[in-house]
């Protein structure tokens with residue numbers, strides 16, 4: 001196998017990388033770019049904790065081949081804090097105790113970002129449906145759901 | 161909590177904010193320059209002689225540095241029962257048992273080389289069931305048991321597969337049964353489970369040139385890891401540093417012996433180079449200990465006026481191939497014998513039994529979920545047989561603090577808690593807003609279960625804390641407890657803030673710690689963290705306050721009892737202008753002429769359980785008046801469910817639970833309750849590690865293999881699976897010698913659910929389920945056995961409705 005050159009914009013910074021054709025986006029982000037908020041667990045699309053936003057949409061990065069991500073825009077947890085200011089979803093997770101061990105947290109925060117950007121007035125059911133993509137063994141999900149509801153409300157109210 | 165507290169009892173945000181903002185570091189993420197990677201190779205047989213290992217091809221893979229096998233490490237490791245090989249020696253004891261390890265410059269190289277190791281095996285007869293392991297002609301899994309080192313309170317039976325037995329004998333059971341008006345006798349089962357913490361186990365170790373061993377790993381209890389490694393590998397503790405980063409969940413699975421010895425031993429053989437062993441989720445199922453399985457036989461008798469008078473039991477834990485921690489769990493379930501009820505006549509034996517399955521260890525609740533599932537089902541049955549309300553029956557028998565004696569003869573302290581009120585509250589909370597189900601084949605039921613638990617620890621289990629004031633008046637708190645998400649470090653921050661009268665923002669409890677930098681604590685298990693470290697930091701704060709008062713009394717030249725401390729300063733009584741702040745006294749107070757009084761402020765505190773005692777090996781009774789644990793938390797849980805008689809599906813409409821203790825932080829407490837409820841109900845309905853115990857799939861799957869080592873086979877709760885309503889209450893009943901009266905809750909939140917669910921099913925349809933998980937197919941099968949008319953009727957309804 002020969003390496004392939006790809007371009008990724010990761011958290012606003014453009015990167016050129018030589019990757020292997022069978023390399024996962026997860027591998028590129030963690031092992032080449034050392035973005036440690038992106039976690040791995042099952043490497044087979046089951047747990048969802050490797051979730052990142054690719055062109056604004058959540059993907060399980062272990063299931064995306066690096067060449068498939070060529071030219072795309074990737075956002076991870078690190079990219080959400082802007083000028084020292086956490087995003088609404090991050091603030092809501094802190095206020096609502098939306099995390100415990102934290103190993104799954106980056107995935108849920110990113111799902112939260114997608115929800116509030118795409119469903120202005122989400123119901124609990126709609127949120128659950130999206131969250132089903134990722135497992136959390138600690139929280140029982142309720143405080144995560146509350147946090148996302150709150151962030152959505154803040155967004156509707158124009159808070160930043 | 162009364163409003164008089166400023167920080168304790170309020171929703172102070174978690175201090176581990178980097179988990180949400182980015183940058184939180186776990187052992188999973190940790191790397192060192194020049195680090196090597198390890199990969200293990202597991203046995204494809206459940207029990208087999210290792211004839212030869214050929215790794216010559218593996219060594220040819222570029223980047224491979226070494227391959228090790230069991231013979232490279234000819235000794236055993238363990239804590240309670242040192243029964244474990246470093247890598248399998250002479251024989252492999254379960255499918256997946258690591259027999260060899262490859263060390264390479266990269267993970268890829270290690271992975272490739274691992275596939276090239278040729279092991280020749282000679283399969284041996286094996287046992288996948290406790291019942292089989294106990295047969296007289298059973299294959300003996302640990303022939304050398306008589307040579308194993310074990311803790312003083314562990315009683316192995318060499319020549320058998322019994323790793324430990326606990327006995328509880330009280331009163332005269334036979335006579336009592338002859339007087340009983342009703343007797344219930346049943347057998348309960350729970351399968352092996354996976355903790356499925358999200359951070360797969362990871363460890364990185366290196367040996368420094370002066371011989372100091374350093375290890376970073378995913379664990380609950382840094383000091384327990386140190387103790388174990390020191391004992392097992394004969395490394396003096398001053399040459400052994402265990403580093404604790406954030407741990408991505410533990411639930412008991414990262415409490416006992418983990419795999420730290422592997423990277424340490426590999427590093428030692430490789431000139432001290434750092435070695436990392438990071439498991440995948442699949443490997444974690446095979447290489448890390450899982451939760452034991454249970455076979456619980458119980459016979460319980462009561463009189464017609466509703467008094468429990470006799471209990472007999474045999475509790476078997478399916479320990480898998482290694483029982484290091486499970487032996488102590490067998491002890492815990494035996495000594496707790498009867499749940500939160502007083503019974504004068506008891507005869508119970510509990511056993512940890514080896515099988516050729518994955519090794520086992522503790523799980524959140526340390527056998528109490530399993531005990532209560534069985535015992536609270538017994539209670540429910542007895543109540544029905546007596547024609548009594550199950551809650552009333554419980555209230556007649558539940559412990560009365562100050563009066564009752566437990567199964568082991570321990571008299572509960574006056575302020576031990578409130579076992580009764582949670583039962584009444586749960587019934588009340590369940591009785592609100594009753595509705596009828598919408599379809600005739602859907603039926604509703606309600607069930608409850610009471611519970612209790614204290615930390616099951618050695619009578620000497622100590623904790624300690626240091627609180628130091630920095631030059632600028634901010635405060636650092638040093639404790640030894642592990643941070644795996646439970647929130648203890650946040651609650652400790654609140655306690656220090658309250659004690660010192662300073663805002664939490666100027667206090668730091670580091671989430672990371674090293675055993676050479678922080679004071680000792682025994683373990684982060686048993687819901688003891690907040691209690692034990694809480695007591696320790698309170699004492700440390702008091703010590704610190706004394707020091708500031710001392711300085712102030714010298715500076716202002718008054719008697720020390722004229723100095724009052726509050727809100728971060730020590731002042732002369734009635735003269736609020738004569739004060740010294742924590743900041744001024746931080747490094748010693750310097751007066752205008754340059755004379756310094758006192759020195760750097762360092763408060764020290766500790767906690768050792770008062771009057772905790774051991775039990776008699778023959779009777780399980782306390783050796784003298786004293787306690788098994790420093791606190792017990794009491795509570796009750798209840799569910800309201802809907803059963804679909806056509807599909808066997810159960811929907812939990814409402815899950816309610818009540819705890820007698822106050823909560824130090826309602827936000828954290830809610831997280832524990834909701835997380836514990838969801839986990840407990842999922843265990844009740846979905847989780848199990850599947851083995852082909854009956855040999856039904858011989859020839860289809862490899863023999864003795866764990867069949868579902870993945871999330872498509874091992875079903876965790878997802879967001880849509882949680883109950884429609886989760887409600888809870890903390891009663892705020894205080895224990896005197898507890899931090900702000902509060903006791904532990906983390907495990908308690910998970911205990912009542914399988915029992916409450918089984919009781920709700922009985923309440924709805926009169927069918928008793930004695931085996932977990934209660935899956936739809938199992939429920940239908942049991943209805944068919946116990947109440948076939950229900951299925952017929954449901955089908956008729958369907959015809960009418962179609």
Ligand code: FES
Nearest residue numbers: 041043045048062
């Ligand atoms: S690591 Fe589990 S889905 Fe990607």
Ligand code: FES
Nearest residue numbers: 100101136137138
């Ligand atoms: S917070 Fe631990 S897995 Fe979600």
